[in-house]
Amino acid sequence: MSTLTFGPLTWLLLLPVVGAALLLFIPRDRKGALYALSLLFTLAAFSWSLRIFALFDEAQGRMQLVERLPWMPAYGIEYAVGIDGISLFLVLLTTFLMPVAVLASWPVRERVKEYLFFMLVLETGMLGAFLALDLFLFYVFWEVMLVPMYFLIGIWGGPRRIYAALKFVIYTMAGSLLMLVAIIYLVMRHAHLAQTLTFSLLEIYELRLPYDEQLWLFLAFALSFAIKVPMFPFHTWLPDAHVEAPTAGSVILAAVLLKMGTYGFLRFAMPLFPEVALAAAPFVIAMAVIGIVYGAAVAMMQADIKKLVAYSSVSHLGFVMLGLFAFNTQGVQGSLYQMLNHGLSTGALFLLVGMIYDRRHSRLIEDFGGLWAQVPVFSALLMVVTLSSIGLPGLNGFVGEFLILLGAFGAAPGWTAVAATGMILSAVYMLWMFRRVIFGPLANPENRKLADLNARELVLMAPILVLIVFMGVYPDPFLRRMGPSVQLTLDRIAAAARAQHGGAAAQ
Amino acid sequence: MDLDLTPLLPAIQVGLAALVVMLLDLFLKDHERNLLVWAALLGLALGSFEAWTLWNGQEAAFGETLLVDNFTLFFTQLFAAAAAATILVSVRYVRETGMREGEFYSLILFATAGMIVMAGANDLIVFFLGLETMSVAVYILSGMRRDRRESSEAAMKYFVIGAFATGFLLYGIALVYGATGSTHLGRVAAYLLQSPEKWPGYLTAGAFLLLIGLAFKVGAVPFHFWIPDVYEGAPTPVTGFMSVAVKAAAFAAWVRILAHSLSPLDSDFATPLRLLAIATMTIGNLLAITQPSVKRMLAYSSIAHAGYLLIALVSGEEWGGPSLLFYLLAYSLMTLGAFAVLTGLAEKERPNEEYARLAGLGFKRPFLAAAMSLFMLSLAGFPPLAGFTGKFYVFRSAVHSGHTDLAVIGVLNSLLSVVYYLRVIVMMYMVEGGAEGRSLRQAPCLYLAVGLAAASTLYLGVLPSAALEWSRLSFFSLF
Numbered sequence: 001m002s003t004l005t006f007g008p009l010t011w012l013l014l015l016p017v018v019g020a021a022l023l024l025f026i027p028r029d030r031k032g033a034l035y036a037l038s039l040l041f042t043l044a045a046f047s048w049s050l051r052i053f054a055l056f057d058e059a060q061g062r063m064q065l066v067e068r069l070p071w072m073p074a075y076g077i078e079y080a081v082g083i084d085g086i087s088l089f090l091v092l093l094t095t096f097l098m099p100v101a102v103l104a105s106w107p108v109r110e111r112v113k114e115y116l117f118f119m120l121v122l123e124t125g126m127l128g129a130f131l132a133l134d135l136f137l138f139y140v141f142w143e144v145m146l147v148p149m150y151f152l153i154g155i156w157g158g159p160r161r162i163y164a165a166l167k168f169v170i171y172t173m174a175g176s177l178l179m180l181v182a183i184i185y186l187v188m189r190h191a192h193l194a195q196t197l198t199f200s201l202l203e204i205y206e207l208r209l210p211y212d213e214q215l216w217l218f219l220a221f222a223l224s225f226a227i228k229v230p231m232f233p234f235h236t237w238l239p240d241a242h243v244e245a246p247t248a249g250s251v252i253l254a255a256v257l258l259k260m261g262t263y264g265f266l267r268f269a270m271p272l273f274p275e276v277a278l279a280a281a282p283f284v285i286a287m288a289v290i291g292i293v294y295g296a297a298v299a300m301m302q303a304d305i306k307k308l309v310a311y312s313s314v315s316h317l318g319f320v321m322l323g324l325f326a327f328n329t330q331g332v333q334g335s336l337y338q339m340l341n342h343g344l345s346t347g348a349l350f351l352l353v354g355m356i357y358d359r360r361h362s363r364l365i366e367d368f369g370g371l372w373a374q375v376p377v378f379s380a381l382l383m384v385v386t387l388s389s390i391g392l393p394g395l396n397g398f399v400g401e402f403l404i405l406l407g408a409f410g411a412a413p414g415w416t417a418v419a420a421t422g423m424i425l426s427a428v429y430m431l432w433m434f435r436r437v438i439f440g441p442l443a444n445p446e447n448r449k450l451a452d453l454n455a456r457e458l459v460l461m462a463p464i465l466v467l468i469v470f471m472g473v474y475p476d477p478f479l480r481r482m483g484p485s486v487q488l489t490l491d492r493i494a495a496a497a498r499a500q501h502g503g504a505a506a507q
Numbered sequence: 508m509d510l511d512l513t514p515l516l517p518a519i520q521v522g523l524a525a526l527v528v529m530l531l532d533l534f535l536k537d538h539e540r541n542l543l544v545w546a547a548l549l550g551l552a553l554g555s556f557e558a559w560t561l562w563n564g565q566e567a568a569f570g571e572t573l574l575v576d577n578f579t580l581f582f583t584q585l586f587a588a589a590a591a592a593t594i595l596v597s598v599r600y601v602r603e604t605g606m607r608e609g610e611f612y613s614l615i616l617f618a619t620a621g622m623i624v625m626a627g628a629n630d631l632i633v634f635f636l637g638l639e640t641m642s643v644a645v646y647i648l649s650g651m652r653r654d655r656r657e658s659s660e661a662a663m664k665y666f667v668i669g670a671f672a673t674g675f676l677l678y679g680i681a682l683v684y685g686a687t688g689s690t691h692l693g694r695v696a697a698y699l700l701q702s703p704e705k706w707p708g709y710l711t712a713g714a715f716l717l718l719i720g721l722a723f724k725v726g727a728v729p730f731h732f733w734i735p736d737v738y739e740g741a742p743t744p745v746t747g748f749m750s751v752a753v754k755a756a757a758f759a760a761w762v763r764i765l766a767h768s769l770s771p772l773d774s775d776f777a778t779p780l781r782l783l784a785i786a787t788m789t790i791g792n793l794l795a796i797t798q799p800s801v802k803r804m805l806a807y808s809s810i811a812h813a814g815y816l817l818i819a820l821v822s823g824e825e826w827g828g829p830s831l832l833f834y835l836l837a838y839s840l841m842t843l844g845a846f847a848v849l850t851g852l853a854e855k856e857r858p859n860e861e862y863a864r865l866a867g868l869g870f871k872r873p874f875l876a877a878a879m880s881l882f883m884l885s886l887a888g889f890p891p892l893a894g895f896t897g898k899f900y901v902f903r904s905a906v907h908s909g910h911t912d913l914a915v916i917g918v919l920n921s922l923l924s925v926v927y928y929l930r931v932i933v934m935m936y937m938v939e940g941g942a943e944g945r946s947l948r949q950a951p952c953l954y955l956a957v958g959l960a961a962a963s964t965l966y967l968g969v970l971p972s973a974a975l976e977w978s979r980l981s982f983f984s985l986f
Binding site: 071072073074075111114136139140143144146147150151154155161162165166169170173174177178180181184185188 | 869870884889890891895899902903906907911914915918919921922925926929932933936937938971972975976979
């Protein structure tokens with residue numbers, strides 16, 4: 001195996017870890033050099049992912065740039081990565097946000113070396129989970145992500161960081177360990193029926209199991225993903241983790257890690273167990289809508305801006321789940337688009353909250369008010385991001401929500417109507433928060449000496465804002481590339497369902 | 508009877524090295540004592556090399572009462588590595604705590620020789636000889652910190668409980684002999700090929716007594732109660748050696764005697780073994796959570812790991828066997844590493860390894876703390892580390908043999924274990940300060956051992972293929 005045979009996806013996975021390894025050779029007090037190196041490697045990964053974007057053939061729905069190497073051949077395990085329209089933008093979102101997260105971490109001055117090391121390892125973990133085409137490899141990356149996040153929350157987090165970090169790990173592992181047993185079981189059944197021992201996702205897609213077996217396997221996979229999403233009632237780890245995590249940690253957690261859950265549903269749980277997924281749709285939709293309304297209602301009550309944003313994620317991801325389980329093109333495309341939107345909007349919200357927290361050491365809404373005159377740039381940015389988050393037409397959030405509702409209405413009109421009220425609630429709590437923070441009299445004298453955003457902060461916010469507007473105005477380049485892969489997945493599910501019914505009719 | 512001693516060379520080599528170390532000790536001046544370490548390591552290296560040359564040889568000695576097949580050789584390497592690591596880790600510890608160096612190293616070597624005999628024993632009496640050679644050496648080792656009462660207490664407890672277990676084993680051997688007319692495993696197995704109606708009733712009873720005796724030695728619940736006190740009281744490097752090598756030796760004997768030679772009795776063992784596995788995992792993990800000291804936590808966690816290994820035994824020979832060997836390999840690496848780090852942090856005056864001792868260590872002793880984190884994550888079963896791969900193969904064998912429920916109980920137990928393993932990391936990286944106090948200065952060889960253990964933990968996780976193949980070949984040489 002010569003290094004020259006690595007394809008573009010492997011290089012993408014290697015870039016962050018190589019950066020992390022190089023960090024170890026820089027003395028720990030050279031903080032500038034540590035940040036510069038990390039920024040360099042995250043930017044390199046981003047530009048490399050743009051190259052992958054350029055190589056991507058948008059007409060195709062199938063896996064592209066596939067690389068396969070034997071890893072543990074005796075056990076049917078291989079190193080297999082590939083990219084399609086579903087993972088393409090999630091990969092781009094990850095590589096795009098990592099340099100932003102590194103820049104946003106500038107205020108971190110303690111144990112910088114370890115901090116950046118974990119950030120870079122985390123990036124490889126996330127990219128690997130999106131790219132893996134082998135169930136074992138996917139599981140490895142899925143768990144690898146946990147460890148750096150655990151350290152990021154536990155070492156650099158807020159006062160209750162240890163509790164939050166442990167809760168995060170225990171919750172996520174509870175789900176994923178059962179998924180591990182399900183993976184093993186699935187592979188064994190495949191080996192038994194197809195006479196080939198393999199963990200390859202694409203081959204196991206072809207497996208047709210009886211409904212009862214599918215049910216248990218689906219539940220094991222779905223639990224793991226539902227915790228990560230997080231779906232109501234598995235969401236309780238999320239506010240703790242978000243509130244305690246350092247700013248960049250919250251950004252990555254909300255923007256990318258939560259997407260692992262919804263991505264997992266679309267990539268694994270739904271196409272692997274199509275009949276059960278279709279049958280479960282009413283339940284999942286119900287839970288999703290409860291999550292939408294519940295998350296919004298709880299967000300409204302929050303006094304802490306970060307907590308408010310955290311609960312709003314529960315609500316927003318409810319929309320994503322709603323669209324996925326509508327099982328039609330609009331719904332699933334809308335969900336996929338909304339995953340990116342949520343990554344950008346919520347990421348940006350956490351960044352802004354972090355910036356204000358660095359200045360005032362408070363995140364309580366009541367401590368602010370009348371900020372517009374004081375920090376106009378910050379206020380204007382917060383306004384755009386707030387509007388994006390509530391789905392104002394012309395900004396990114398609108399496109400996704402519209403498509404989701406369009407798709408979901410065909411599948412479950414009643415629940416969709418309830419979900420739409422969730423949109424109204426989200427406008428209420430976000431605008432209310434905005435009004436209390438930005439408008440009104442400048443009551444708190446401490447806010448008089450607030451400084452507006454500096455150049456570094458503007459530089460890291462600018463690309464996100466550009467994308468927020470671009471994705472709102474011109475979604476076509478995104479949807480066009482997602483389309484064929486979404487269609488392929490839906491066709492696969494539909495074909496399986498037909499086969500099931502045909503089989504039942506023949507008996 | 509053939510008197511070709513070639514197949515016995517590894518055991519003889521290690522035993523000779525023990526004698527050499529003991530004799531050398533008499534003639535060396537104080538400043539020359541490093542020679543003892545070199546002699547011991549050389550003995551182990553030669554033994555390991557001889558084992559390597561014998562690979563794939565399938566030889567037997569003393570009328571086939573001692574087999575030197577790949578299974579024996581696999582364990583020989585494991586024991587030699589564990590002994591070498593223990594010696595590397597102990598160098599400074601032994602000197603600063605005032606233990607007798609010559610005796611310490613030679614007892615480790617004697618125990619290792621006994622273990623090699625245990626792994627190769629094809630006769631219940633030979634097995635018993637190996638077991639006692641190992642046990643007596645370890646009884647003494649666990650009591651060698653005479654400045655501490657806990658150490659003497661540990662030795663006493665270990666000795667009494669060990670004698671108890673010996674009683675069970677001897678009774679079991681006697682009953683099996685009475686039923687089958689032989690202590691030779693081959694002839695016992697041949698006897699068992701007859702129809703079950705012809706077996707006398709006490710044959711099963713004898714096998715059960717053997718099972719209980721071995722369950723004592725591996726520390727399976729409910730025969731585990733001696734483990735925490737003995738592990739805590741024994742000198743830290745010895746605890747590492749016990750929890751790895753002694754346990755592996757007992758499992759080796761378990762596999763050869765109970766799981767392989769007495770396999771026609773499997774149907775009688777199925778349910779008890781399942782219950783044993785479930786109880787051992789669950790109780791080990793639950794009690795580990797509540798422990799105030801890291802050493803006791805590791806003691807209980809070693810009980811839990813015995814439970815995972817029992818899952819492999821329940822899964823039957825074809826699937827469980829190789830995964831059992833691989834798991835033992837992975838478990839040995841990470842556990843030795845963890846105890847090596849603990850030794851590296853030990854203080855002469857304050858032997859108790861409470862969690863609080865670890866506070867803030869992550870940034871004060873970055874290498875030891877990073878390695879410890881790696882071992883903890885591996886023990887908890889995070890990929891891509893050896894512990895994960897081991898668990899993966901064990902659970903896989905369980906699912907494959909139709910014991911999906913055991914795999915599920917196993918993963919839920921892994922989840923429990925995350926709580927206490929991560930607590931170590933929490934203390935090292937997330938809690939400030941830490942007790943002052945001087946840890947023993949450590950020799951570079953301790954860092955070497957820790958580094959090697961960490962590197963192999965990572966290696967076995969990322970590229971396990973070679974080790975898996977090795978485990979597979981070793982296990983199937985039994986047939």
